[in-house]
Amino acid sequence: MQVNAYPVLYSFRRCPYAMRARLALAVSHQTCELREVVLSRKPAELRQASAKATVPVLVDTDCRVLEESLDIMLWALQRHDPLCWLPVQGNQADAMHLIKRCDHEFKPQLDRYKYPNQFEIADPGTPRFGGAGFIFDLEQHLTRARYLSGAHWSLADAAIAPFVRQFAHTNSAWFASQPWPKVETWLANFEASPLFQSVMTKHPPWQPGQAQTLVFD
Numbered sequence: 001m002q003v004n005a006y007p008v009l010y011s012f013r014r015c016p017y018a019m020r021a022r023l024a025l026a027v028s029h030q031t032c033e034l035r036e037v038v039l040s041r042k043p044a045e046l047r048q049a050s051a052k053a054t055v056p057v058l059v060d061t062d063c064r065v066l067e068e069s070l071d072i073m074l075w076a077l078q079r080h081d082p083l084c085w086l087p088v089q090g091n092q093a094d095a096m097h098l099i100k101r102c103d104h105e106f107k108p109q110l111d112r113y114k115y116p117n118q119f120e121i122a123d124p125g126t127p128r129f130g131g132a133g134f135i136f137d138l139e140q141h142l143t144r145a146r147y148l149s150g151a152h153w154s155l156a157d158a159a160i161a162p163f164v165r166q167f168a169h170t171n172s173a174w175f176a177s178q179p180w181p182k183v184e185t186w187l188a189n190f191e192a193s194p195l196f197q198s199v200m201t202k203h204p205p206w207q208p209g210q211a212q213t214l215v216f217d
Contacts, residue, residue, distance in 0.1 A: 003063060006214065008033045009072075010046045010057040013202060016162035017069040018056040022199040022216075023158045024073035028080040031217040032058070035206035043206065070099065073159060085154045095149045095156040098141070102160045106134040110163060114170050128174075131167055135180055138164070142182035161190045 009025065009032040011018040025032055037046060042053050050057045050067050058066040058075070066072045077086050087095040112119045112127035121127060138160070141148050148156040164187055168175040176184065190196055203213055 019162040021056040021072040028076040139180040
């Protein structure tokens with residue numbers, strides 16, 4: 001595997017897993033070479049780096065490969081965490097538990113709600129109802145504090161918000177009609193933030209041999 005001057009990030013702009021990885025890389029000011037992937041035409045270099053070939057994948061300058069979005073987030077923040085996104089010891093277990101619920105409980109419901117035909121779901125309202133239970137739990141967290149882990153935006157918020165965003169945009173009118181005003185405000189503030197806008201910049205698909213696209217410096 002070729003050694004690179006900067007970590008290489010294979011990403012896809014709209015993927016919520018890739019989105020949360022980019023958020024952490026950006027806030028940690030970890031300069032990376034961005035390689036935007038077209039999921040229907042994954043480059044051979046991505047497949048060589050990772051047999052899974054799913055985004056995000058980060059290849060460090062020592063050729064270490066990180067294939068999980070949460071691992072990329074932690075890798076970046078453990079290097080540099082200027083806004084104190086990593087949870088303090090007392091909140092760490094709660095934050096990681098909430099992220100785990102998002103990934104293993106909420107995300108499967110989200111996929112079935114968003115792509116009912118793919119999963120042969122006769123009534124999309126069923127997975128929507130299942131996903132709504134997690135959103136109501138977030139509402140309770142945000143009733144007790146401004147953010148999911150306390151007084152400021154942190155790892156749990158960044159790891160979960162991209163998935164809630166996708167859920168909300170599946171049927172925006174329905175989402176806006178639900179009794180979760182704290183979640184709506186939290187999500188709206190996330191989408192309006194300069195950080196979110198910066199990581200959602202459009203880049204052309206990466207091609208071998210092209211000039212490096214350096215981001216997050």
